[in-house]
Amino acid sequence: MSKIEIIRGDITLLNIDAIVNAANRSLLGGGGVDGTIHRAAGSELLKACELLNGCSTGQAKITPGFRLPARYVIHTVGPVWRDGKHGESELLSSCYHQCLKLAVENNISTIAFPNISTGVYGFPKEQAVIIALETVQHFLGENPEIEQVLFCCFDKGNFDIYNTLLNSNIMIEKVISYEDILITADLAVKIWNEHYVPIIGQEQVNYMVSTFQSPGAIENQINNEHYEYYILYHQSEPSGYFAIKQSGDELFLSKLYVLKEKRGAGLGKEGFRFISRKAKESGLLRITLTVNINNINSIKAYEKLGFKNDGPVIADIGNGFVMDDFKMSFEF
Ligand code: APR
Numbered sequence: 001m002s003k004i005e006i007i008r009g010d011i012t013l014l015n016i017d018a019i020v021n022a023a024n025r026s027l028l029g030g031g032g033v034d035g036t037i038h039r040a041a042g043s044e045l046l047k048a049c050e051l052l053n054g055c056s057t058g059q060a061k062i063t064p065g066f067r068l069p070a071r072y073v074i075h076t077v078g079p080v081w082r083d084g085k086h087g088e089s090e091l092l093s094s095c096y097h098q099c100l101k102l103a104v105e106n107n108i109s110t111i112a113f114p115n116i117s118t119g120v121y122g123f124p125k126e127q128a129v130i131i132a133l134e135t136v137q138h139f140l141g142e143n144p145e146i147e148q149v150l151f152c153c154f155d156k157g158n159f160d161i162y163n164t165l166l167n168s169n170i171m172i173e174k175v176i177s178y179e180d181i182l183i184t185a186d187l188a189v190k191i192w193n194e195h196y197v198p199i200i201g202q203e204q205v206n207y208m209v210s211t212f213q214s215p216g217a218i219e220n221q222i223n224n225e226h227y228e229y230y231i232l233y234h235q236s237e238p239s240g241y242f243a244i245k246q247s248g249d250e251l252f253l254s255k256l257y258v259l260k261e262k263r264g265a266g267l268g269k270e271g272f273r274f275i276s277r278k279a280k281e282s283g284l285l286r287i288t289l290t291v292n293i294n295n296i297n298s299i300k301a302y303e304k305l306g307f308k309n310d311g312p313v314i315a316d317i318g319n320g321f322v323m324d325d326f327k328m329s330f331e332f
Contacts, residue, residue, distance in 0.1 A: 002171060002233075002236060004133070004136060004140070004149050004151070004166065004171070005148065005149070005150050006151050006159065006162040006163055007150055007151070007152055007153070008154075009152060009153075009154070010036065010152075010154065011033060011036075011037070011112055011152040011154070012037055012040035012041075012068055012069075012070075013069065014069060014070055016069075016070055016110040016111065016150065017103070017108040017110045018062075018070055018072040018073065018103055018106075018108045018111045019037070019065070019068065019070040019072075019073055019074075019112045019114075020073075020075075020113045020116070021034055021037045021075045021076070021114075022034060022076065022078055022114050022117065022119070022121075025054050025055055025056065025077050026054055027052050027054055027055050027061065027075050028046065029046060029049075031120060032120055033114045033154070037068070037073060040067065041066040041068045041073065042067040044064075044066040045063060045064075045066050045073065048064065055075060055076070056077065057077045057078070057079050057091050058076075058077070058090075058091040058092075058098065060074050060076040060095065060099045060101075060102050061074070061075050061076075061102075062075070062102050062106060070112075071108075072108060074102050074103065074108075076099050077095070078091070078092055078095050078121050079091035079095075079121065079123070080121045080122065081122040081123040089127070092123060092131050093134070093135040095117075096113065096116070096131070096132055096139070097135055099111070099113070100136065100139045100143065100146060100149075101139075104143055104145055104146065107145075108146075109145060109147040109148070110147055110149075111148070111150070112150035112151075113149070113151055114154065115128060115129070115151070115153060115155075115158045116128070116132070118158060126165075129158065129161045129162055129165055130165065133165060133166065133169060136149050138172075138274065138277065141172055141173060141230065142174065144174070170232060170233065170234055170266065170270040170271075171233040172232055172233070172271065172274050173233065174228065174229070175228075175231060178215070180229075180231060181222075184213075184218055184231060184241050185213060185215045186238075187231070187239075188241070188257070189209055189213070190259060191240070191257040191258070192205050192209045192257075193209075195257065195260070196292075199292055199294050199295055200292065200294075208317065208321075211318070211319075225245070227245045227254060228243065228244050229243045230274070232258065232267045232270070234262050234265050234267055239258060239262035239265070239267055240256075240257055240259060240262060240268070240271065241255070241257060242255055242271050242275065244275055244278070246282065246284065249284050249285045250284060250286050250288050251275065251278070251279040251284050251287045252288050253287050253288065253289040254289075256268060256271055256289075269305075272305055276330075284332070285332060286329050286330055287307075287329065287330040288327065288329045289302065289307070289327075289328050289329075290313055290315065290325040290327050290328070291326055291328060292323060292325055293312065293324045293326055294324075299326065302330075305330065307329060307330045308328065308329060308331075309326050309327075309328055310326070310327040310328060311326065312326055313325050
């Protein structure tokens with residue numbers, strides 16, 4: 001499942017498509033990992049970098065790897081940490097995003113990052129790891145072409161932080177393959193039975209799961225009705241899922257479900273953060289959803305996230321079943 005791996009060692013030894021260099025704006029080499037990469041790649045790397053006319057903070061540029069085992073070096077310039085109030089987080093996230101964007105543009109499918117800005121540039125390691133993981137997971141959710149992202153930690157401090165966070169962390173992966181669809185449908189059967197039978201009864205749950213959440217129905221929604229499904233993994237286990245669909249200037253949150261045993265791990269909140277960021281990045285004005293009027297816990301959870309109740313709506317779901325819902329919306 002996971003395309004993200006944490007390793008300990010010297011990034012210049014990795015025999016993969018691309019390694020990322022934590023450079024400075026001149027791109028003419030320096031200390032730290034920058035110096036090591038230039039030494040290992042040889043003088044041709046410097047010559048190639050001289051033609052690039054430098055690089056702005058938060059941006060990335062690419063060269064061949066020359067004498068490195070890696071085919072390419074993607075040079076990025078991380079922010080120097082000041083006080084966290086000068087856009088440092090956004091610039092660091094941009095480094096990871098721009099490197100991955102360049103990787104996709106150059107058909108690079110395996111890429112290794114050092115812990116950008118956490119050395120000479122003084123970025124607090126824990127904050128940097130959270131930014132790196134969130135940015136990379138978000139990008140992987142949108143770009144399945146990237147097969148593997150390695151976080152190559154030179155020092156134990158970073159290595160331990162990554163592993164702690166990743167193991168307790170939540171991974172969000174877009175449903176792309178039929179195997180993903182089967183995982184989602186399996187989650188739907190479990191979650192709908194444990195969550196909805198007390199609210200709408202077994203017969204209606206059976207009807208709805210077989211009609212709207214079977215593998216075929218999910219596949220049809222993705223391929224023909226422009227739904228996007230995502231699986232929420234907690235400690236690498238499928239633990240929940242959500243489905244979204246853009247309609248006009250709104251993002252319709254069709255479903256956001258978590259296994260009962262996985263409640264309290266922050267999956268719903270993390271899923272909503274992912275959805276909100278996606279809606280904002282698409283310039284949408286609001287997120288809307290419908291929720292059964294008797295689903296008190298979900299209504300309260302959405303209100304806690306900032307949704308307002310826009311009043312009752314009746315949904316005829318066929319086979320004589322009608323859903324008494326509330327429509328709720330979250331305005332940006
Ligand atoms: N492999 C992997 N990671 C490494 C290696 C290596 N061979 N050498 C150092 N690192 C790690 C450091 O332990 C740190 O966690 O790279 C991370 C980034 O540290 P720096 O290299 O100091 O980079 P950064 O903090 O982004 O500062 C960039 O330092 O080297 C100069 O020219 C560079 O001016 C720029 C500044």
